[in-house]
Structures are given as C-alpha cells and as structure tokens.
Amino acid sequence: MIEFLARVFIRGRESLSPSALRQAYGQLCGAVGIGLNLLLFAVKFFAGSVSGSIAITADAFNNLSDAGSSLVTLLGFRLAGRKPDPEHPFGHGRMEYISGLVVSGLILLMGVELGKSSLEKILHPEEVTSSVLVLAILAISIGVKLYMFYYNRAVGKKIHSTAMGATAMDSLSDAVSTAAVLVATLVGQFTGLMIDGWVGLLVALFILYSAYKSAQDTLSPLLGQTPDPEFVKHIQEIVLSYPEVQNVHDLIVHDYGPGRVIISLHAEVSASGNLLELHDVIDNIEHRLQKELGCVAVIHMDPIVTDDPETQRLRMAVAEKVKTIDPQLTIHDFRIVPGPTHTNLIFDTVVPYGVKLDRVQVQKRIGELVRELGEQYFAVVQIDNSYVL
Template sequence: MNDVKDERYQQVQFAAWVGIIGNIILALIKGVIGWLAGSRALVADAVHSASDVVGSVAVLIGVRAAKLPPDEDHPYGHGKAESIAAIIVAVLLFIVGFEIALSAIKSLNEPIEVPGIIAIYAVIFSIVVKELMFRYKYRLGKKYRSEALITDAWHHRSDVFSSIAALIGIGASILGGYIGVPWLVYADPLAGIFVAGLILKMAWGLGKQSIHNALDHVLHDEDTVEMRETALNVDGVLKIDEFLAREHGHYVIIDIKISVDPHITVEEGHAIGKKVKAELVKIEHVQDVRIHINPFSE
C-alpha cells in the first residue's frame, strides 16, 4: 500500500514540476519573441503562461501537504490539501480570464501594429506543447485521483485556447497588413474576448467542483456497492446499519456501523470489526475505516 502511495506522490510531483519548468520556458520564449515581433497578443499570452507557474506551484505544495501522515490535529490525514490547491488554481484561472478580457476590451480603442511573422511560429509551438502537457497531466490526474492535477491540466488547456486566439489575431493582423485591410488587426482583441469567456466558464466549473469535494462529499450508494458487499461478505457481519464513504482529497475514509450476533463476546465482535477494516482497506483509494459494532436486532 505504501509503495502505491509513494508511486502516486512521485508521479504527481513530477507532473507539477513539468508544469512549472514548462511554463517558465514558454513564458520566456513567447515574451521575448512577442516583444521582438511587436505582438501584443503574444506578450499577453506569455503573461498567461507565467501566471500558470503560480498554479503549478500551488499544485506542488498541495501534493506535498496531502502526503503528510495523519496527526493529532488532522486524524483523517491531509488529503484535502489537493482540493484546496485545486480551488487556488481555479481562482487564478478566473483572474487570468478576467484580465485577458479586460486587456482585449481596452485594446479595441488603441492603435495596433502589425506583428512580425515569427510570432506565428512561437504561438504554434506553444499550442503543441500546452496540449501535450494537458493530455499528460489529465491522464495522470485521472489515474491517481488528483483533483489538483486535473484542474491544473485544464489550466493548460485554457492556454491552448488563449494561444489559438492569439494565433487567429496575429494571423488576421498580418493578413490585414498584407492585403491592406486595417480593421483586420482588431481580430486579435475580439478573439481574446471570446476565449476569455471560455476560460471564465471553465474556471467557474472547476472551482465549483473543487469546493463541493472539499466540503466532506459523501459517495452515492451506486459508487459504494463494492465496498458494502465487501463488508457484508465478512463472516459474522449480519447487517450494515450505516455506511458513509467520505472523499478526503484523493482517498476515501469510511464510517460504518455493522450488526453482529449479540451473544458473542466483546473480543469476538472486535475481531469481526478488524476483519471488516482489513478487507475494506484492500480496495483502491480506501485509506481508513472507522467501525462501530452494534448487537443485531430485527
């Protein structure tokens, strides 16, 4: 079990570092090329990538905190640290979307220069890299039930949308300058406003889900069939009186009340409870089980 947890921690932590280093490199490339090419859209996209560094750092901190063992103040562990990190990333994503929209609206009333064609290549490179980062982190986040990593993955996907908007805007500006249609340069801010709306919608959905999971969300009955059947199949368990499986970040903690023969000894009832716990923690993602023993009654 510890080997699985260590593997999860190492993989998720590595993915967070990939995000941090990748975003720093992309921000530098897009920032420098955007400045040299005179592309305001590319410079704004570089700022977006730089803001993602903060999100990836939040994920890294959340993953490290979630790995800490239970203590006196946190008897259920620190799994919700990832949910908190996911909320932070969602808030950052919302702020970035708002800033992109605001910048795009302001630029509609300002003169815009035609950028150099090198900006096109920088944006295409960014789109490819960010899409690969999204797919990598999303797949890993689903595999290891890392809410923070999944949210950060969608942060990368928002960068893809942002870069596509920049690509359209830069392309339209270059085309407008080439064929002599000045108003085409304003395709950049218009595309930015549209993408900002998509980013805001994504941030709202991710933040809402993260907050929901952070508030002691209990799994629905259809999601706990295997767990309840496992408990009922233990010799000596006559009935399940209550079963609550609470999501605590990437793992689950079960509170269960079982009925046993009222005529057996306390020691025998305790042994049945230990067996139930031993079987339940074998299930993937179940980290701890709290059991209460009741005397069976019709």
C-alpha cells in the same frame, strides 16, 4: 519524458508506499509544469511584444498563471505529504485542495486584468504584425500544451488524482485557446481584420471560466462532497459479501485529502448470532476494506431479529408503506416492542436530499401509514439523512 524523469528523480519507486509515490509523481509533474509554462510565457510574451498582439500577450500571461498554478500544486503535494501530528491527527492531505483554491484566486485576478487590456484594445484597435517566427512560436506552444495534456492525464490515472486530471484538461483548453490566437493572427495577416482585441477578450473570459471551475473543484471536497458512487458501491459489495451481514446503512465517507479516507457504517447482523464470532467477522471486514480500498473503516454492529416471522412480515409491510411516500425512502433497525394496549414499531427511515417532504411531514405520514396495518400499531421513527448518492 515524465517516465524518464521519474526513473531519474524518483529512486526506489517499487518500494515506495502508494501515498509516497503519489506525492513524488505530483511534485515531479508540478516541477515540469512550472518549467514548461515559464518557457511558454517567455516566448509568447516576446512574440506578443514583437507583433503588438494583445491576444498573444493574453495567452502568454495565461501560461504564466499556469506556472503559478503548477508551483502552488507542487507545494500543495509537498505539504499534503507531511505526516500527522498532535494538532492534525488526520494528516495534511487537504492542503492539496487549499492550494487549488489559491491557484483559482490567482487565475481569477489574471483573467480580470487581461480582460481590461483586451477591452482597451477593442476600443482603440492597433494593427498587428506577424512573422514566421511568431506563427512558429504559437504552433510549437500548441504542441507543448497537447503534450502536457497527455502526461498529466496519464499520471492522473496512474496515481488516481482528480487534481492531475483537472490539470490535464486545463492544458487541453490552453491548446485550444492558443489555436484561436493563431487563427486570429492569420486572419489579421491575410485579411486585415483587427479581431485581436476580441480574441484576447475571449481568452480572458476562458481564463475566468477556468478559475471558476478550479474553485468549484477545490471548494467542493473542502466543504464535504458526496463520495464517488463507484467507491460507495465497492464498499457495499465488500461488506455484503459476508453472509453474516444482512444490510448496510448510515454509510459516511470522511475525506481528509487524497489517500486519507475514513469510512463509517452500520452493519446489520442477526441478534441471535454469537457475539464474539460476529465481532471477528466485522474485524475482518474492516481489515479487508483498509487493504483493498486504502481507507480506515469503522463498523458498528446493529443486531436485528431475523428468525421471527411476525417481525419479518411487519418490517416488509412497513418498508412497502414507506415507499409510497417516496420511492427513495428506506428503513432499517426495525424492531417490535409489544404492550398490553398497543405495539410500538421502532425503526429508522433514511430521507435522501431531494425528497419534497420535510422531516416532520415524513414522520407524520409514516405514522398514518403504520396505523393502516392495525389500530394497535404505533410508529416510533428516527429520521436519518443519506450521505451518499
């Protein structure tokens, strides 16, 4: 159905840019989600009222919160697609994350209210009546939610949207919770056990957990999360595929919303190379990264000595020494400044998060290890943090 609606409502899909196509699919799925969830809310609320089941009513309001989520998601995609302006030169892509955070708050409020109603039903249980119509409504609801899981997952993969992927898993979870309500209704019908309030409480707890996960998924990119390791690996493979580049470091991925990524990195090149030729290579790498990964790339050239055996020997020796502190430590921008009484070994050391020693301790230990290479050597170390995994 989604592809049929896409053919009807997304005209000229072949000529749309990736970001425009992504926005169109996101809005379409949001609109379909609103319609289906409102329909499910209406029929479940009717079934809950007829049967007196708090579990069915709770599940109905779960679908109402899902409709609100779809509405906010639709608005988020629409606002995120606005063009950059003087006040927001990086665009409005993070509105998609902000809309997700608003949805999380709505879901949280709904879960709290439904939890209160379920506790009241547990303390004061009432008999639940069911009918073929009520059971049919629940069964059809499960089928609809499974369909929503399928199309959200398919579209999420098509447009590379983690938000759509999360929506797909939410639909699958809704199908499971509705199945639990269906089981509780059948149990009450055939055994007389009044577990309706308990199942309603389980559904409320599930809604609260969904709110927590949703908030976590949206807060993380807003705060600035580490990039996908596969994305980082792809960047490094592209840059290092050029023989002029010896190494890559200080890689940072700046996320301004889906499809709005800026990357910056330092590329080590030979200090004896032709400056204009190396600059041309760096330009080509930046253009290739933009074309293949859809990101803006800014690359800083770091000249390093590659044709001096003594520099190479000391660099390798220092790198091995540093790894004895922690295998995760690496060095870059290594150079030698000799003097009449001592020689400075100047380099940067990357200390990833999770290393037990702090920056001062690492600097001190490196200085001690460098002196082991010879009393004339002194370490001048700049400590860097790693912004990728």
